[in-house]
Amino acid sequence: MELRGSTATHLIIRSLTPALLAFHIALKIFLPHPTLAIDLILFNTISLLAAIIIFQAPKFNDPWGRRILAIAIALWSAGSFISTWNSFFAFHIYATLIDISYSLFYPLALFGLVRLLSSTGSQGPEGRVSLLETLIFTLGSSSILAAVLFHFASKYFEGSTFSIYLSLLYPVGDLLLLVTAMTMALVNRSGSRTLFITAGAAIFSLCDIYFLILSALGRYTFTSLTDDGWLLGIVLIADSLWRPRKSIRPSDAVTAIATESALFASAALLFLSALRPNLFPGFVLIPSFITIALAFLKLSIALRHSRKLDEDHELARIDELTGLANRRKFLAELELFRRKEGTLLLLDLNGFKKVNDRYGHHVGDRVLRSIAARFIKALPHRTLLARLGGDEFGVLVYGSAELGHECADALRATLTYPVRDGEVVVNLGVAIGVVPNDQEGNSIEDLMRRADSAMYREKRSGLANYLPTGASYQT
8 A cells, every 4th residue: 555755754753743742741740830842832843743744644545634634733733832822922923813723623623534534535526525515514513503502602601702602613613523533433443543533533622621611610720731632632643544544434324414414404593593683693604604505516516427427327228339229228128028018029130241341341330320220210119129239139019919020020121122321232131030028937038049049040041031132232
């Protein structure tokens, strides 16, 4: 299995990152007080290195999941760096950047984890539909939970509506990361990759929830040892991407339930806000509008893909030369035909080989198309005419045996006059094996064998030739 970026530099970074984490934990045990080198530089360097490890992970990882997760970790590192900087220095970096970084981290991390745990890496329309399903689930579920909690929290918390919304987005994001990782772990088969990525997401989420609880109670200590739980979770996730993956995809039922639930909740939120316009501020509803738009885009891609598959399926059952049904379609129809009243006809042109030998295959192809057109006009509507290969044709005539014989006579009659192709005039005959489907339990093999025998009996008897010569050529 080929690894992406398996150079010495990448291997050094992979080994160095957990070693730096262990060193940081040891330093915090013996030097618990905040220091610039340990808590600003070393702490955030570890998380940034983890983002690089994720971005440089092997090719067998889903490319979207790998890149988006790396961006999410980098954003979290940026938020952590700014927050720590503002705690050490009087010169503060714009604090809103912290909220932006952390709030973007959750949907991006959730998206990346779902893709990495569930995607089979399929390309084309199926890959795009899978990508949109992930977006719908991550965006819809996170925004809905935050919106619902915001409605209740706005009655009891002080501050701007946007600040309340952001404060709720963090615990909602942690819970979604935790629940999603555990759910995907149950769906996927066990393995070190799944174990590491699930444990990493769980440790990160639980540490962040613990931090939020301590902060709400006013008991959080800046740069405490528990902060290393964030780094541990991130490093475990980064390491998991270098472990062999198994091509496991959740069942379609699991994917459909998750996607449709997020979509339904978004639609319900929009409907509720239409009934009570002042229930939610406008910015709360934006993710729901985006979720609905993504659902329509997914439906459009899925419908186009379905139509393309139908067209490809139909083309795979059509003879390219004549436009008739091909052998595959004929045999599939014969499976249904053998249970009904009707007649099977097998046709073989007499003298056609000489056409190809004398005039070439390009003339022979045009002659076959002309004959196919004659056969179509001679048959009633409820029949299947197929080119089985070369100069052989098959016909399924539904109805009485008498109708089947009438169709055989009509087909013979189509070759009682010459086929013209420019200056080439060709006279051909046709041998037809006629087999009524009049026996119980006929198999496809039985019908084809009987029809083939009848066709060759007619060919040997000379009844297939309306002209004395059987086949003559004039120019």
